[in-house]
Amino acid sequence: MERRDTRDYAVWSIAIALVLLFALIPVVWLLSISLKPPSEVTDGRFIPASFSLDNYKSLFEGGFSNSPFIKPLINSILIALITTVIAITLASFTAYAIARLEFPGKRLILAGALAIAMFPPISTVGPLFDMWRALGLYDTYPGLIIPYLTFSLPLAIYVLVAFFREIPWDLEEAAQVDGATPFQAFRKVILPLAAPGVFTAAILVFIFAWNDFVFSISLTSSDASRTVPAALAFFTGESSFTEPTGSIAAAAIVVTIPIIVFVLFFQRRIVAGLTAGAVKG
Amino acid sequence: MEANAQKAPARISSRTRSERKLAWMLCAPAVIAMLAVTAYPIGYAIVLSLQKLDLRFPELTEFIGLGNYGTVLSSELWWTDIFNTLFIMAISVAIELVLGMALALVMHRAIFGRGLVRTAVLIPYGIITVVAAFAWQFAFAPDTGFVNHLPLISEEMDWFGGRFSSFAVIILAEVWKTTPFMALLLLAGLVTIDSQLYEAARVDGASAWQRFTRITLPLMKPAILVALLFRTLDGFRIFDTIFIMTRGAQDTESVSILGYNQLISRLNLGLGSAVSVLIFFCVFIIAFIFVKGFGVKVDEGRAG
Numbered sequence: 001m002e003r004r005d006t007r008d009y010a011v012w013s014i015a016i017a018l019v020l021l022f023a024l025i026p027v028v029w030l031l032s033i034s035l036k037p038p039s040e041v042t043d044g045r046f047i048p049a050s051f052s053l054d055n056y057k058s059l060f061e062g063g064f065s066n067s068p069f070i071k072p073l074i075n076s077i078l079i080a081l082i083t084t085v086i087a088i089t090l091a092s093f094t095a096y097a098i099a100r101l102e103f104p105g106k107r108l109i110l111a112g113a114l115a116i117a118m119f120p121p122i123s124t125v126g127p128l129f130d131m132w133r134a135l136g137l138y139d140t141y142p143g144l145i146i147p148y149l150t151f152s153l154p155l156a157i158y159v160l161v162a163f164f165r166e167i168p169w170d171l172e173e174a175a176q177v178d179g180a181t182p183f184q185a186f187r188k189v190i191l192p193l194a195a196p197g198v199f200t201a202a203i204l205v206f207i208f209a210w211n212d213f214v215f216s217i218s219l220t221s222s223d224a225s226r227t228v229p230a231a232l233a234f235f236t237g238e239s240s241f242t243e244p245t246g247s248i249a250a251a252a253i254v255v256t257i258p259i260i261v262f263v264l265f266f267q268r269r270i271v272a273g274l275t276a277g278a279v280k281g
Numbered sequence: 282m283e284a285n286a287q288k289a290p291a292r293i294s295s296r297t298r299s300e301r302k303l304a305w306m307l308c309a310p311a312v313i314a315m316l317a318v319t320a321y322p323i324g325y326a327i328v329l330s331l332q333k334l335d336l337r338f339p340e341l342t343e344f345i346g347l348g349n350y351g352t353v354l355s356s357e358l359w360w361t362d363i364f365n366t367l368f369i370m371a372i373s374v375a376i377e378l379v380l381g382m383a384l385a386l387v388m389h390r391a392i393f394g395r396g397l398v399r400t401a402v403l404i405p406y407g408i409i410t411v412v413a414a415f416a417w418q419f420a421f422a423p424d425t426g427f428v429n430h431l432p433l434i435s436e437e438m439d440w441f442g443g444r445f446s447s448f449a450v451i452i453l454a455e456v457w458k459t460t461p462f463m464a465l466l467l468l469a470g471l472v473t474i475d476s477q478l479y480e481a482a483r484v485d486g487a488s489a490w491q492r493f494t495r496i497t498l499p500l501m502k503p504a505i506l507v508a509l510l511f512r513t514l515d516g517f518r519i520f521d522t523i524f525i526m527t528r529g530a531q532d533t534e535s536v537s538i539l540g541y542n543q544l545i546s547r548l549n550l551g552l553g554s555a556v557s558v559l560i561f562f563c564v565f566i567i568a569f570i571f572v573k574g575f576g577v578k579v580d581e582g583r584a585g
Binding site for chain 1: 297300303308311312314317318319321323326329384391392393394396398400401402403405407408409412413415419420425429465466469511514520521524536541553554557558560561
């Protein structure tokens with residue numbers, strides 16, 4: 001028996017080590033490139049021979065107006081945050097109605113949301129490009145936030161409906177019977193119960209908006225609203241003879257480390273959100 | 282009595298009516314936001330696709346019916362790109378299914394380190410696709426990369442110089458990025474299986490492999506199909522990874538890249554919109570095959 005236990009532990013240790021290796025190699029590799037002195041970026045070594053922060057310095061050189069990275073970073077953060085706030089507000093209304101109220105069209109909304117989740121974004125890029133130029137939305141924040149809303153709402157609605165269905169709504173009435181006002185009942189009883197679901201949906205929407213590339217390269221033309229993924233694709237070296245590899249790696253690490261820390265803290269919630277509803281399928 | 286009987290339904294219906302009104306008001310903003318950037322643009326794309334419309338030569342705009350579709354469908358490029366897209370999609374989804382199942386089993390059965398594994402697999406999910414594509418591109422590039430210094434691999438291997446070697450790297454990047462998503466969907470199906478079934482099978486002398494093929498796989502069929510549907514459609518839309526790695530060089534272009542090139546690079550809205558509508562049609566066919574052919578039930582499933 002004991003021998004079997006030791007063997008099991010050995011097998012699991014190897015399995016876990018393989019998973020960790022698989023997940024972390026690209027991140028460690030980018031970190032390694034970003035810490036190489038620019039002259040050694042092309043040495044092909046997995047572990048840098050010497051360390052330098054020059055790649056990071058070059059990212060922020062020139063300050064707000066000349067750095068190729070600062071403005072896109074601000075754009076990415078603001079656009080993803082605004083999208084998250086609006087998407088979660090709208091999705092909460094809809095999810096509340098679907099989870100709590102009886103009305104015709106409920107199934108249609110869920111089916112429609114599902115269809116939109118499968119919709120190919122590239123099919124809307126041409127018409128949006130044309131419409132946004134006519135409406136003055138081309139290369140603006142709203143020009144990106146609107147499509148992000150559309151494509152993240154289905155995800156947010158499905159996650160929130162799954163969470164809202166689990167809430168014991170009778171508690172709200174019970175609180176009112178005990179003398180709480182409807183607002184108090186909502187704030188003190190329902191809100192704390194709904195918060196984890198709302199938070200989970202918010203993480204997933206943020207990651208979606210943060211990740212987008214198709215809309216960002218198609219509907220922007222300058223740093224006015226271009227986000228980090230698109231900016232990375234258009235990075236150029238210091239001169240036309242140098243490859244921007246080092247700066248791309250440094251920029252990639254700057255936008256990746258916060259996400260990894262975030263995932264580390266909230267992994268339980270993200271897993272719950274990604275699998276919400278699938279269990280009942 | 283009669284009066285009462287008539288009154289009751291009337292009262293309920295007025296309450297029902299106000300409930301419906303509230304529900305519709307709550308849903309309206311989200312529904313409008315979802316339709317504004319899908320239903321309207323796809324309709325507009327159909328209109329654009331029926332015109333000869335090149336933004337560089339706007340004076341030549343005219344209605345040409347299905348002419349653009351004829352041009353696209355008779356071009357060799359479209360069919361090459363369809364092949365590339367389906368090839369990359371099929372291989373990566375197949376690998377992801379196997380790896381995702383293995384990962385799901387590891388997460389489900391782990392005797393220790395479950396949180397560690399879960400955190401690790403979420404890292405690829407959280408990373409920007411473009412960033413992941415750059416990481417793998419730098420790893421395989423002959424000048425910057427470490428891959429060509431590994432044993433068994435030729436120092437001179439030019440991965441992005443050939444079509445299928447490019448595909449190999451593109452597929453690797455896709456698999457790395459999206460296997461976690463597949464694994465989590467499969468895990469959700471795995472946890473619903475009653476563990477008593479395994480106990481009973483064990484008592485009856487079933488081997489681990491028999492338990493997997495006779496209990497796990499059949500009971501997980503719905504979860505597997507939903508996961509396959511979502512990843513297949515997602516795979517068909519592949520854009521970011523190819524754009525970063527090859528920009529379609531060496532015949533590695535996907536249909537989404539073709540659409541982007543026509544619409545945004547060449548500003549040929551007519552031809553590009555025809556490509557967009559055809560892509561939409563392909564996605565519709567894939568979803569239809571899954572729902573009608575395999576009987577996927579996604580009503581209660583997840584979206585995204």
